Amino acid sequence: EAGVTQFPSHSVIEKGQTVTLRCDPISGHDNLYWYRRVMGKEIKFLLHFVKESKQDESGMPNNRFLAERTGGTYSTLKVQPAELEDSGVYFCASSQGLGLALNTGELFFGEGSRLTVL
């Protein structure tokens, strides 16, 4: 079974340019998460999709970041325009739907997309 895949693995862009990161979750997983790790800092939550709906986007840094999950399958995270502080590794994770109130569900992470903004 294919795991979570992310593309590109590494992107180098100049300040002011646009970058779109893509995440393909494990087939059948309703939950899709985006996280980001800035160098030297903790892995920070960005947002959570349940199917095609944004369940929680409290971690999105600002309106330069736009996440979509059309059709409830793959997701894209667009940064426009990119700033220097956006550099970091962006992780995507997916998990199955939560059938029980106390079921937290294992998250499966992708390898990450490293973004370098010059």
Add this chain to the structure above:
Amino acid sequence: LAKTTQPISMDSYEGQEVNITCSHNNIATNDYITWYQQFPSQGPRFIIQGYKTKVTNEVASLFIPADRKSSTLSLPRVSLSDTAVYYCLVGSASGGSYIPTFGRGTSLIVHP
């Protein structure tokens, strides 16, 4: 969200048992405790999850005392390949959304 506190780093030798303790004083009734492992240039990988007492799988054991304010990840007989960062997370699916929150993690270095 409950905050977790772990040692920043630990050193061990091959063949030893390693115990990493995580404090989570504000853990809520519905929260589960989950541990992830991360190697350089890879995404975190689930190791084990528990709610109370002891949980064991083929990779590790998780000990949770009765008050649940801490937990200990136990790695039996570590090898060089266990060198990684280990994260302790607490959270629940209350309200329909489960958001695992990462702390700084514990960097484990296993020496020959």
